[in-house]
Every structure is written in structure tokens, then in C-alpha cells.
Amino acid sequence: MSVDLDPPYPDEPLFSVVARYMVDVDVGDKVRFLKNLFGYQQRLSVTLAYGLERVAEETRHVWALSSDELAEQRTLYPYYAALLPMPFRDALLVAMRQKQQKPSPLVVHSTLRFCEGCRAADRASGRPEYWRRSHLLPGVVLCPEHGRWLTEISSNDLHFLTSWPTLQLLPAKDVLPIALDLNAAQLDACQRVTRASVWLLHNHVSTDVGAALAQFKATAWTAGFTFGPHDVDCRRLTRHFIEFYGEPYLYHIGSLPVLGNNNWLAKAVNGRLPPRFTIRAVLVVIFMASLHERDSGLAWPLCPNELACHGPGHIVERRQYHKKAGRFSGKCSCGFRFTYSFTEAGIPQDVRPTVYGHSHAELARSLEDTGATLAHIADVIGASPQVVSRLLKKRSPVRGF
Structure with missing residues (x-):
């Protein structure tokens, strides 16, 4: 038996086309019709569809699409495929081609969503109101076109075998507008989820x-x-x-x-x-x-001691915040200790040394051996002449002023 399904509208999922067809031709025995179309007793599947090889054969004269093309163009398979590891992705496609259950590693939702703005646009253009794949994506609660809250109905409230609802004939009592109490930043985060999810659906990428x-x-x-x-x-x-x-x-x-x-x-x-x-x-x-x-300024600091043998990018071993002073203190294994106000990309800012390390003392002594003055050594090390004097006299780390 061949089925003359209507041409799908942009972004329309397979179940929506089938639901509209059953209403248009007034299918009496829906369970039998769906079994003939899919090759087995098909239940309502909001996001995916199974038995697509049979569907491709039954609709070849009107759509001329393969089972894989149906999965790509009329289900949410591209979205899931973009996020799944290759073995799961391939297993899912095999399951959708044939009469198989969905692979156990995948969790799909069963919630129908629509946008009142898109619904009004359908009526204004004279076409039937229809479901859209972008509204059915996991985590999407805002319309990608109109930016308004979607309205939803859980398919758990439907009879999976006989209730393949069309959007046009959906009873008003069954719908529930989404209205979440979010601030502007959280609303922006939800919009980011919408944009990213729609991009994954339509761009056929692998992440x-x-x-x-x-x-x-x-x-x-x-x-x-x-x-x-x-x-x-x-x-x-x-x-x-x-x-x-x-x-x-x-x-x-x-x-x-x-x-x-x-x-x-x-x-x-x-x-x-x-x-x-x-x-x-x-x-x-x-x-x-x-x-x-986010530049929090709270990242764990890198050691600012450029003279230490550990080199740049070394993470200090200890950090503490002093609430009264409003500053952090850091202690590195090289012996250098310091306080600072905040970090930028891990680099401490407004650094004030409190204890100079062994590397400072070694440099001071090597410069002294070359005949450098105390003032010159202080300028090279970045410390006061008094600190340099103490560095030259002691071999242990010297506290700064």
C-alpha cells in the first residue's frame, strides 16, 4: 500500500505530517493505518521515528526520500547525532531504519510544544497549523523565531496509539503555556540554549x-x-x-x-x-x-616570581583571603610570599612581596660579585635597598617591607 502523504512544511516533523493526513482523509482505524505505514504497531514518537525504511518505501512516489533522508529532514536525529559518540549515533540510525527499539543509552523526551506566534503565522498564510521540530528540541522553551515562551502538552497525557494530535485541532484545555520566573540574564541563557540547539539540528555537524x-x-x-x-x-x-x-x-x-x-x-x-x-x-x-x-578575579594565582627556577605559569601552593585587609596572600614553594588584590587570567594584580625567595638572594649576590651598586641591585630585583642589604647578609628568605 502506498500512502499519499502531503508535502511537509518547513521544519515539520514526520509525525505532524502523518497526523494531518489522518485528519484530512478521515482515517477510521488509525492503529491499522499506522501499522501499514511503519511496518509495525507504531506509537507516537515526538522526537524520533522508527521503521523508516518502510515509510520511505510507502511514500517513495510522493517524497522520493530514503530512510536516512527522512531521519535527517523529518526527525530530531541530526540534533542527537551531533552530540552522540559515533557508535551510539550509528546504532540510533540503524534502529530508526528498522523495526527496533531505540538504543538504551539515549534518553528522549515526550513533550509537544508549539509557539502561538508561529500558529498565528500559519493561519495568516492560509496553511494548516503544524508542529515544528525546533520547538520539540530538548531544553528549548522559547521560540527561535519569535522569542516568546512556548506552550506545551505532555504526550504522556495522550494515548500513544490513537492520539496523534494535529496542532490545528488541539483542544485548548490540554495545553499549558510555559511561564518561568527568570531574570534577564537567565532568559538570555535560555535563548543561548535555543540558538545552539537549533544550530545543531539544521547544520548536520558532529561535536x-x-x-x-x-x-x-x-x-x-x-x-x-x-x-x-x-x-x-x-x-x-x-x-x-x-x-x-x-x-x-x-x-x-x-x-x-x-x-x-x-x-x-x-x-x-x-x-x-x-x-x-x-x-x-x-x-x-x-x-x-x-x-x-567571566573575569572573577578569584582564580588561583600563578607565582609572580620571575626569577624562580620553576619558570612562568607555576601555581602557588597556598592561598588565603584576609577579609579585614581585603587582600589575598600567596605562598610559593620557591620561598616567595606576597599579597595581591585580584587575578586576571590567574596573574595576581597589585602584588606586594612579603618574603623574598632564595632566587632573589642568589641574584643579589651574583650582581654584587660583578661590582654592582646597592641601588642598581635594588632596581634589578625590584626591592628596596634595605631589603637588598638584608638579602646579601642572609641566606634564608628575607621579609619585605
């Missing part, structure tokens, strides 16, 4: 989520979420993550991290984010970009 996660810890550490010279303060990072997106949004999309052993964000910091949670990968990458933009 390396694992490589991005490998940089998460270093990015968080550089941004000032430090717990010791090498560890990340995951508790403080999690609070900032929640503040960045807004608790209502994260809770709404099922990705609110909880403090404790089950904190998925803390696991992501250490590179452990299961590939099935694609939306969380998007959230982390966008959050990482914001950390790159």
Missing part, C-alpha cells in the same frame, strides 16, 4: 562532547571555582550553574543538579556525563563559554 568535558575542570578552576591549588569547588560551581540558568528552568527540563553524591554537574566536571543526556551536554558547553567570559 566532540568528550573533548569539551575534558576542559570543564580546567575552565571552572581558571574562573575562580577553586578548592585548593588543583581541585574545583563543585558546591560553589553548582550554585553558580543554577543561578546562571535559573532553578525554574533547570527543574522544568529535568536537569536541576542536586548537591551530594548524585550531583550530575560534579560528575561532568570530572568528565563523567553519560551520552544519553544530550541536553545536559548542551547546558555544560554553554555554561563553560560563560565561564570563559
Whole structure:
């Protein structure tokens, strides 16, 4: 049996085209029709579709698309494929071609969303109101075209076998407008998720989520979420993550991290984010970009002692904040100690030495041996003549003034 499905509208998912067809021709036995079209008893699938080889054969005379082209153009497969490792990506496509269950590593949602602005545009143009793939993307709560909150209905409230709803005939009582209490910055973060997700859907790219996660810890550490010279303060990072997106949004999309052993964000910091949670990968990458933009001034300091044998870029072993003075103090293994106001890209600013290291004393003695004056030595080292005098007399680190 061949099925004369209508030409799909821009960005229309397969299930929407099928739902419109069943209404237009007044299909009586929907379960039988769907079984004939997909080759098995197909249930409503909002984001993906299975049995596409059968669908391609049944619609070849009107669409002339292969099963893989259907997956690319009429489902959210390109979005998931962009974020999944290659083995999972290939397994998913095989499952969609044939009568198989979706691969267990992938988590897909079952929520229908639409934009009232797009719905009005459909009516104004004289075409049927239809679902759009970009509205169905995980984590997307704003229309990419109009920037307004989407309206949603959970397909859990539908009968998966017989209720393939068209947007045009959707009962008003079944819909729930999304209205999250977010500030302007959090709304901007949601818009970033929308733009990134739509870009992944339409550009057919492949990303390396694992490589991005490998940089998460270093990015968080550089941004000032430090717990010791090498560890990340995951508790403080999690609070900032929640503040960045807004608790209502994260809770709404099922990705609110909880403090404790089950904190998925803390696991992501250490590179452990299961590939099935694609939306969380998007959230982390966008959050990482914001950390790159963030100049907190709290990053763990690098040693400012340019004379030390450890060379540039050495992280000091100890750091402490002195609330009364409003300054940080740092202590390095080279013997150099100092205070500073803040950091820029890890480099301490407004540095005031408190203890000079062995490298300063060695340089002072070598300059003295060449006949350099006390004033010249002080100028080279960057210390007062009194400190230089003490450096020349003692072999241990000398405190500054």
C-alpha cells in the first residue's frame, strides 16, 4: 500500500505530517493505518521515528526520500547525532531504519510544544497549523523565531496509539503555556540554549562532547571555582550553574543538579556525563563559554616570581583571603610570599612581596660579585635597598617591607 502523504512544511516533523493526513482523509482505524505505514504497531514518537525504511518505501512516489533522508529532514536525529559518540549515533540510525527499539543509552523526551506566534503565522498564510521540530528540541522553551515562551502538552497525557494530535485541532484545555520566573540574564541563557540547539539540528555537524568535558575542570578552576591549588569547588560551581540558568528552568527540563553524591554537574566536571543526556551536554558547553567570559578575579594565582627556577605559569601552593585587609596572600614553594588584590587570567594584580625567595638572594649576590651598586641591585630585583642589604647578609628568605 502506498500512502499519499502531503508535502511537509518547513521544519515539520514526520509525525505532524502523518497526523494531518489522518485528519484530512478521515482515517477510521488509525492503529491499522499506522501499522501499514511503519511496518509495525507504531506509537507516537515526538522526537524520533522508527521503521523508516518502510515509510520511505510507502511514500517513495510522493517524497522520493530514503530512510536516512527522512531521519535527517523529518526527525530530531541530526540534533542527537551531533552530540552522540559515533557508535551510539550509528546504532540510533540503524534502529530508526528498522523495526527496533531505540538504543538504551539515549534518553528522549515526550513533550509537544508549539509557539502561538508561529500558529498565528500559519493561519495568516492560509496553511494548516503544524508542529515544528525546533520547538520539540530538548531544553528549548522559547521560540527561535519569535522569542516568546512556548506552550506545551505532555504526550504522556495522550494515548500513544490513537492520539496523534494535529496542532490545528488541539483542544485548548490540554495545553499549558510555559511561564518561568527568570531574570534577564537567565532568559538570555535560555535563548543561548535555543540558538545552539537549533544550530545543531539544521547544520548536520558532529561535536566532540568528550573533548569539551575534558576542559570543564580546567575552565571552572581558571574562573575562580577553586578548592585548593588543583581541585574545583563543585558546591560553589553548582550554585553558580543554577543561578546562571535559573532553578525554574533547570527543574522544568529535568536537569536541576542536586548537591551530594548524585550531583550530575560534579560528575561532568570530572568528565563523567553519560551520552544519553544530550541536553545536559548542551547546558555544560554553554555554561563553560560563560565561564570563559567571566573575569572573577578569584582564580588561583600563578607565582609572580620571575626569577624562580620553576619558570612562568607555576601555581602557588597556598592561598588565603584576609577579609579585614581585603587582600589575598600567596605562598610559593620557591620561598616567595606576597599579597595581591585580584587575578586576571590567574596573574595576581597589585602584588606586594612579603618574603623574598632564595632566587632573589642568589641574584643579589651574583650582581654584587660583578661590582654592582646597592641601588642598581635594588632596581634589578625590584626591592628596596634595605631589603637588598638584608638579602646579601642572609641566606634564608628575607621579609619585605
